[in-house]
Amino acid sequence: EIVLTQSPGTLSLSPGERATLSCRASQSVSGTYLAWYQQKPGQAPSLLIYGASSRATGIPDRFSGSGSDTDFSLTISRLEPEDFAVYYCQQYGSSPTTFGQGTKVEIK
Amino acid sequence: EVQLVESGGGLVKPGGSLRVSCADSGITFTDTWMSWVRQAPGKGLEWVGRIKSKIDGGTTDYAAPVKGRFTISRDDSKNTVYLQMNSLKTEDTAVYYCTAERSCGGGSCAYYWGQGTLVTVSS
Numbered sequence: 001e002i003v004l005t006q007s008p009g010t011l012s013l014s015p016g017e018r019a020t021l022s023c024r025a026s027q028s029v030s031g032t033y034l035a036w037y038q039q040k041p042g043q044a045p046s047l048l049i050y051g052a053s054s055r056a057t058g059i060p061d062r063f064s065g066s067g068s069d070t071d072f073s074l075t076i077s078r079l080e081p082e083d084f085a086v087y088y089c090q091q092y093g094s095s096p097t098t099f100g101q102g103t104k105v106e107i108k
Numbered sequence: 109e110v111q112l113v114e115s116g117g118g119l120v121k122p123g124g125s126l127r128v129s130c131a132d133s134g135i136t137f138t139d140t141w142m143s144w145v146r147q148a149p150g151k152g153l154e155w156v157g158r159i160k161s162k163i164d165g166g167t168t169d170y171a172a173p174v175k176g177r178f179t180i181s182r183d184d185s186k187n188t189v190y191l192q193m194n195s196l197k198t199e200d201t202a203v204y205y206c207t208a209e210r211s212c213g214g215g216s217c218a219y220y221w222g223q224g225t226l227v228t229v230s231s
Contacts, residue, residue, distance in 0.1 A: 033212070033214070037153075044205055044223050045205070045218075045221055046221060050217050054213055088152065090217065092215045098155065102153075
């Protein structure tokens, strides 16, 4: 199965700053089938990005995804207070689908 | 608005069984692939398994740690998907999320999520 490694484990930033999260796959991700999810404390995850770079319905354009093959990233251009959360990447191109271990974006 | 509502979680002894349910509203359930994802306390997300729509064969797939112990089924007349868990182990303790999949750029990803139901396996 494909192992996804996210870095850093924790990102400490201030509101208004730019956040860049990384997701590296142990093998090539078929079809750029890579998604990003956001999870706030006590809540279920919610889909942000799919297909490596397409925003899900209602996701603001400060969130952007990029990458291909084994290297992917999620960028939040200017952090809003509601963006402090844990972010997970997921590959859904190979069975079984797998998730990264998560990156926590916390307020500095 | 899409709503997925899980129910049936609780405390069960090791070796016991439990069935959790997920009722949907707001999507065309019969056409939708449904999956279960779990999250152990303080840990990350782990895919449990999926059931395809009947029109796509209604087949199921499972993660290795639960294969042979867990069974996913669906009742399209009730817009409900089930997760039957047998031979439960302490390491199965987690919040179990139901998800509704949609086409995500060609592949299928977890587009909608329920609020989760907690399953605790402990003596």
